[in-house]
Amino acid sequence: MLSMSDTPIERFAPVFARLNTPVAFLVPTPTGYKKSIMDAIAPVRELLYDAHVHDYQQQAQGTENKHVVPAFLVKGDGLVETQASLYRPTTKHGDPRIWFYDLKKHCRPCNLLALTVIDEAIYVFNLSDPEVAESLLQQDYAYSILQRGDKSSVIEQQLLALIRKINADGPQRSITPGDPGVGDTLEHALGIQRNNSKNPDYMGIELKATRLSRNGKMRTPTRSTLFSQVPDVGMKYREIVEKYGKVQVPRGSSEARLQLYETFRVSRPNAYGLVLDVNENADRLDMEYQDGDKRSYVASWTMKLLKERLRTKHPETFWVGATSEMIDGVEYFRYVRVMHTKNPNASLLGPLLEADKVTLDLAAHFDADGKWRDHGVLFKMDKKNFPLLFSDPEEFVF
Structure with a gap:
């Protein structure tokens, strides 16, 4: 429409x-x-x-x-x-x-x-x-x-002060190797146990930490994950990879595997022939397979579910950026930036999907021995587009 x-x-x-x-x-x-x-x-x-x-x-x-x-x-x-x-x-x-x-x-x-x-x-x-x-x-x-008024949050000021103190304390030794370290280390410094639930991390505020640099080199900005949600109708996540995935040799490996690591959007099919469609009359987001001029249904998410996931995950969020450096073979983080968002306007999720401002990443594969591994079905957005979705994003640099 x-x-x-x-x-x-x-x-x-x-x-x-x-x-x-x-x-x-x-x-x-x-x-x-x-x-x-x-x-x-x-x-x-x-x-x-x-x-x-x-x-x-x-x-x-x-x-x-x-x-x-x-x-x-x-x-x-x-x-x-x-x-x-x-x-x-x-x-x-x-x-x-x-x-x-x-x-x-x-x-x-x-x-x-x-x-x-x-x-x-x-x-x-x-x-x-x-x-x-x-x-x-x-x-x-x-x-x-x-126009409507808004009230400042005592809790957000408290959390901001804590992150400022962590920054002042200097680089924080990573408590977890690899990609999860940046988030796990921040939560550990704040006294928060690792959170695998779908609920916010700190007294109603969600924490999302990412690396701004690695080994002293600034990283290219990447899209931020809003939430993860598998399709609730149609083919299962694993079945999609089995049917539409490709046998490829990943970088740094010598073994081929069946995998599907790709971004999905509404405007065009991806390299796997898969494309999204906002079905407004049915109030759902469809995944379809395009073969030439024909499209066939694969799976879908009800928009009501996606909006609820957005509201539940991000009523208020601190998107924390960290610089990273290696010291004696161990990674250390310094948390230097916070973007504060709140009140996501869930009614805009469908239009932003249709405009390719919110996209979807599917990341999963079968190892050579057939073992299944997945990193989630991730709905993502570039931080520069946050004002399209969130009420008055604020950024703090330490």
Whole structure:
């Protein structure tokens, strides 16, 4: 759906992320615009349900069961009062529909519409309208509609002070060899036992530590893992590797193995022919195999599950960067940087997947002896794009 939009969502996602405003996006198709009808896709249904405005699942079909709710069309300097019609037609399967009265006067086909709910009324921002866009981005009238306050956290200040002290104490000897050492050593210095659960590490704050350098050389920035989640429908993780993996000789080894180490995105298939697709009507993320012009279904994640994983893992997170050096054959870390994020706007996860701002890494193989090894199904994002998802990321350098 967003692929039809005449306006990129990336310009506006930071605004909704910063204010932690639940949002759903709609793009009127030429046909729908002409008929004054739009599909109430899953993100719209979820927005209305969570705001206690409407539950399509409980709605009977037919115009006699139509539900009309108050709505406002947001302009650059004011509001146009209107109404939204929510209904399920008697045709087909009664697929949910939505339309805003007088919308045609304020938008064109393929415009990007952002929907939010305030006090049980739907507010519509036409992000393709230059005046609305400028008012939102310049924090003028349209922005004021969304504005909310925030409170600082005593716990975050406490944790920041502890990491500053660890930095002042000098390089920390790694307690674990290899890649896990940077995170394990930080948690050990903070008095935290190693965390293999899906819950945050420090009094509700998640800790994610990465190396900024190795052996004195700065590393190329890598995407940060938001969370790990295997598909919950379709083929199992192991079955995907068995069917679509390739027999290859990994770097530094002389033995071939069946493996699948690759990034997945929506925009194009990867080297294994696998590609993602945001299925908005079914409210899920699909993995598909593309062979020529044909695609076949492989597996999927329900978007509800992915959003819940994001909310659970990152209600508040310290992304800690460390320099690394070897001393007498042992690795030492100095924790020099913290990026603080909170309040992920889970309603933006689907659009950001569709825009390739959130991608997926699958990393697994079978050893030559057939033993299975995996490093997870990892949903990742470049830190430079964090403002698209999180509310007011802050960075501290020691």
